[in-house]
Amino acid sequence: MSADDINSKEKESEVHVHKGPWGHIIRGMWRTPLGLIGVVITTVSITLMIIGFIVDTLGLVDNPYAAIFTYMILPAGMMLGLAIIPIAAFLRRRQFYKFGISKEHLHINLSDHKHRRWVIGFIALTVINFAILAIIGYEGYHFTDSSYFCGKVCHTVMDPEYTAYQRSPHARVACVECHIGPGAQWFVRAKISGLRQVLAVATDSFSRPVPAPVEHLRPARDTCEHCHWPEKFHGKKIKIFTHFDNDDQVNPEVNEIALHIGGRNPKTDAFEGIHWHVSNNVEVSYLAVDKKRTQIAKVRVKRPDGTEDEFVKSDIEVPEGEDVEWRIMDCIDCHNRPTHVYDMPEERVDFGLLSKRINPEIPGIREDSLTVIRKNYATKDEANEQIVSYLLELQTQRDVETAKKYEEDIKRAGEFILEVYNANVWPAMNIGWGTYQMHLGHQYADEGYGCFRCHDEEHENANGDTITQDCSLCHDEPE
Ligand code: HEC
Ligand code: HEC
Ligand code: HEC
Ligand code: HEC
Ligand code: HEC
Known part of the structure; x- marks a missing residue:
């Protein structure tokens, strides 16, 4: 085919409109199969994107995958389509050269009204496309920063943390406020590590459970202290703890x-109480020999009066050459579970008795509830099937008559236990009772958690003084 053939063929179909070579090229974008694919991909992506955006904005669909599609996959499709079109046009242009159409004809001539129309149309379309991409990009950025995205998309992995988070004091604080914080550098780091995590989920190579403490968590100075400040004087806070016993379920x-939480005392201007550790002229740092930071070999302190001290626990050996690091104490070393708060079985069963969701009149119900709640179930489904009937069974073994008499109450107690189980245990992620424990008090000091990691009267300085465990240092009886 010669260039004349092509021209005459195209003239046949457009006899009444005269087209310059540019017209041919631009039209050629959707005359060639490649150009057509580009146009179809772009049009379909934009249409679906607009529908998805409207549906999402009106809150009609509550599905993270729909949002991923709208804000991530479709914009990528649109850009792909938009990239294909000029490539198709370029290839078509080459064809024209091949058939000897002179270069002159292919220049844009703005004084030609047809050329002008094409150029204006092209600019208008580009502006519209970029406006759409900008809106979708902005929404997509907020979407990938939302707690909903973090918590729901990688459902199996994040479900435990998301569930615990939703019943915590920070349930309205976005994940990114603590896990990323402000600033471009951390934003980029987070998105890169996010990609790595997506890959780990896709290839099923993530750890179960997700390890704590989080090694590369951003320092609390940049996150917690964005909303809280160490100077804040909390003074004292009264807390009431209620415990039952298997022998006494009623009283x-x-x-x-x-608790002497303290802070900067406005009367004396001095830092006092528990928050003394994070005051601006104090630095407490420590050397832990395990990843969980429960075995603390050495503690250093710089006090406001300029004195420094090092306390050493001689029976903890610091391994040679291992990458054990000194860590400056911050909020996270006490508030390690500010939002992913997991309960312990006794705590919840005792709460059940206190709130009467477990009827305390039923003999042996505390012991049986603890047995049922602590049992290892292979899956959540198995637990959902077995928990209520297992409690009934244990009670029947105790005494058939009483079990009959209290049947309804036992079932109600079983429902409560199931609820507690579902909020705390994830067999699929190997999360059981006590997988994630907190450092706030000393109730679990035996397992290495809490204040007594340092306040154990076993860390000694050169003079033989220790870090005190005097009860009245941290709390006293309320007046
Ligand atoms: C108030 C701050 C805060 C918020 C909000 C927050 N986290 Fe965390 N998160 C933490 C801290 C602190 C740790 C580290 C715990 C540790 O070191 O023991 C952590 C740990 C984790 C871990 C590691 C496993 C674990 O439980 O220790 C995951 C996963 C996680 N967060 C996911 C999320 C997700 C998903 C959200 C939002 C739904 C979220 N976080 C919201 C502070 C927060
Ligand atoms: C975006 C703001 C924000 C960030 C970031 C934040 N918090 Fe909070 N935090 C709050 C608010 C708001 C409350 C009060 C919630 C209430 O009382 O309803 C709160 C409450 C608390 C409480 C009291 C909990 C209770 O039992 O009443 C503690 C402790 C706390 N935050 C620690 C932390 C720590 C540790 C971090 C960093 C890992 C952190 N917060 C990060 C906003 C924030
Ligand atoms: C040495 C351990 C320790 C450190 C470090 C620490 N806290 Fe606390 N904080 C506590 C304890 C203990 C409480 C009382 C806990 C409770 O209510 O059960 C508390 C209570 C709080 C409360 C709630 C006060 C109230 O009136 O209810 C907030 C908010 C808080 N801390 C924020 C922070 C922030 C932010 C940091 C870091 C700048 C920090 N804490 C560092 C131990 C610590
Ligand atoms: C990493 C070690 C470490 C941990 C963990 C730790 N402390 Fe301390 N704490 C110290 C050191 C060191 C001192 C200062 C001892 C000295 O000056 O002789 C101190 C001092 C104190 C003081 C006295 C402050 C003052 O006004 O002088 C209080 C109160 C206190 N700690 C409470 C707590 C509580 C509550 C926890 C747990 C939530 C806790 N500490 C966890 C190391 C620690
Ligand atoms: C280093 C600080 C510190 C010292 C020293 C300390 N406590 Fe505590 N204690 C705490 C904190 C913090 C809590 C609150 C924990 C929480 O909020 O869950 C607590 C809670 C308690 C509770 C209530 C917990 C429960 O489950 O009933 C009792 C009881 C208690 N302490 C007794 C003592 C006794 C007795 C001593 C002296 C041997 C002592 N404590 C020394 C920090 C301390």
Whole structure:
């Protein structure tokens, strides 16, 4: 075919409109198969994107995958389509050269009204496309930063943390406020590590459970202290702890303590109390020999008066050459579970008895509830099937008559236990009771958690003084 053939062929179909070579090229974009593919991909992507955006904005669909499609996959499709079109046009242009159409004809001539129309049309379309991409990009950026995205997309992996988060004091604080924080550098780091995580989920190579403490968590100075500040004077806070016993399910032991949280005391201007560790002229740092930071070999302190001290626990050996690092104490070393708060079985069963969701009149119900809740179930489904009937069974073994008499109450107790189980245990992620523990007090000091990691009267300085465990240092009886 010669160039004349092509021209005459195209003239046949467009006899009444005269087209310059540019017209041919631009039209050629959707005359060639490649150009057509580009146009179809772009049009379909834009249309679906607009529908997805409207549906999402009106809140009609509550599905993270629909949002991923709208804000991530479709914009990529649109850009791909938009990239294909000029490539198709370029290839078509080459064809024209091949058939000897002179270069002159292919220049844009703005004084030609047809050329002008094409150029204006092209600019208008480009502006519209970029406007759409900008809006979708902005929404997509917010979407990938939302707690909903973090918590729901990688459902199996994040479900435990998301569930615990939703019942915590920070349930309205976005994941990114603590896990990324402000600033472009951390934003980029987070997106890169996010990609790595997506890859780990896609290839099923993530750790179960997700290890804590999080090694590369951004320092609390940049996250927590964005909303809280260490100087804030909290003074004392009264807390009441209620414990039952298998032998006495009715009359609890009640411990009422006034915690000296402290801060900068406005009367004396001095830092005092528990928050003394994070005051601006104090630095407490420590050397832990395990990843969980429960075995603390050495503690250093710089006090406001300029004195420094090092306390050493001689029976903890610091391994040679291992990458054990000194860590400056911050909020996370006490508040390690500010939002992913997991309960312990006794705590919840005792709460059940206190709130009467477990009827305390039923003999042996505390012991049986603990047995049922602590049992290892292979899956959540198995737990959902077995928990209520297992409790009934244990009670029947105790005494058939009483089990009959209290049948309804036992079932109600079983429902409560199932609820507690579902909020705390994830067999698929190997998360059981006590997988994630907190450092705030000393209730689990035996397992290496809490204040007594340092306040154990076993870390000694050169003079033989220790870090005190004097009860009244941290709390006393409320007045
Ligand atoms: C108030 C701050 C805060 C918020 C909000 C927050 N996290 Fe965390 N998160 C933490 C801290 C602190 C740790 C580290 C715990 C540790 O070191 O023991 C952590 C740990 C984790 C871990 C590691 C496993 C674990 O439980 O220790 C995952 C996964 C996680 N967060 C996911 C999320 C997701 C998903 C959200 C939002 C739904 C979220 N986080 C919201 C502070 C927060
Ligand atoms: C985006 C702001 C924000 C960030 C970031 C944040 N918090 Fe909070 N935090 C709050 C708010 C708001 C409350 C009060 C919630 C309430 O009382 O309803 C709160 C409450 C708390 C409480 C009291 C909990 C209780 O039992 O009442 C602690 C402790 C705390 N935050 C620690 C932390 C730590 C540790 C971090 C960093 C890992 C952190 N917060 C990051 C906003 C934030
Ligand atoms: C030495 C351990 C320790 C450190 C470090 C620490 N806290 Fe606390 N904080 C506590 C304890 C203990 C409480 C009382 C806990 C409770 O209510 O059960 C508390 C309570 C709080 C409260 C709630 C106060 C109230 O009136 O209810 C907030 C908010 C808080 N801390 C924020 C922070 C922030 C932010 C940091 C870091 C700048 C920080 N804490 C560092 C131990 C610590
Ligand atoms: C990493 C080690 C470490 C941990 C963990 C730790 N502390 Fe301390 N704490 C110290 C050191 C060191 C001192 C200062 C001892 C000295 O000056 O002789 C101190 C001092 C204190 C003081 C006295 C502050 C003052 O006004 O002088 C209080 C109160 C206190 N700690 C409470 C707590 C509580 C509550 C926890 C747990 C939530 C806790 N600490 C966890 C190391 C630690
Ligand atoms: C280094 C600080 C510190 C010292 C020293 C300390 N406590 Fe505590 N204690 C705490 C904190 C913090 C809590 C609150 C934990 C929480 O909020 O869950 C607590 C809670 C308690 C509770 C209530 C917990 C429960 O489950 O009933 C009792 C009881 C208690 N302490 C007794 C003592 C006794 C007795 C001593 C002296 C041997 C002592 N504590 C020394 C920090 C301390």
